[in-house]
């Protein structure tokens with residue numbers, strides 16, 4: 463298993479993984495964007511060394527983790543350059559083997575290098591594996607959003623979590 467920065471040539475695999483995880487109906491609120499939009503974003507990510515990593519196993523594309531500046535997520539806040547928003551997706555057969563933790567540790571270290579002061583995320587309360595991972599890395603609950611019925615039929619709520627990078631190593 464290898465973890466490296468995302469490259470433009472990863473876009474088709476990245477979108478396929480996103481679509482696959484979304485189709486499971488339990489983890490992600492949104493499906494993938496159109497390919498041309500994703501290419502534009504990854505071009506910028508590569509140019510500006512925004513913390514985005516992928517995991518591969520031989521020729522297989524197995525996971526990705528992204529921290530984007532708030533403004534790139536359409537979130538307008540004063541200190542948008544210092545607030546990163548995280549997403550992570552791992553192919554089903556590769557979960558529960560420690561890869562998610564490794565991806566998170568990699569992106570957190572790089573988010574600090576990039577200059578983010580906080581990493582924020584939203585997660586469904588039903589996603590116990592993801593929440594346990596985030597908590598174990600120091601993320602704390604900051605709020606919750608309204609209830610949703612997931613495509614898989616489960617009724618849950620969104621919750622927001624944040625990790626402060628300012629005073630932690």
Ligand SMILES: CC(C)(COP(=O)(O)OP(=O)(O)OC[C@H]1O[C@@H](n2cnc3c(N)ncnc32)[C@H](O)[C@@H]1OP(=O)(O)O)[C@@H](O)C(=O)NCCC(=O)NCCS
Nearest residue numbers: 489550551552557558559560561562563585591592594595
């Ligand atoms: C959430 C996700 C990234 C975790 O990655 P992973 O590689 O499966 O997790 P790891 O094997 O690295 O485990 C890390 C920690 O997560 C927790 N965890 C993992 N699988 C778990 C499970 N089935 N139940 C409860 N906790 C679990 C544990 O705390 C674990 O730490 P430990 O091994 O020290 O006990 C991955 O499962 C995934 O991509 N899920 C689908 C997409 C998703 O939910 N994305 C996040 C949306 S907010």
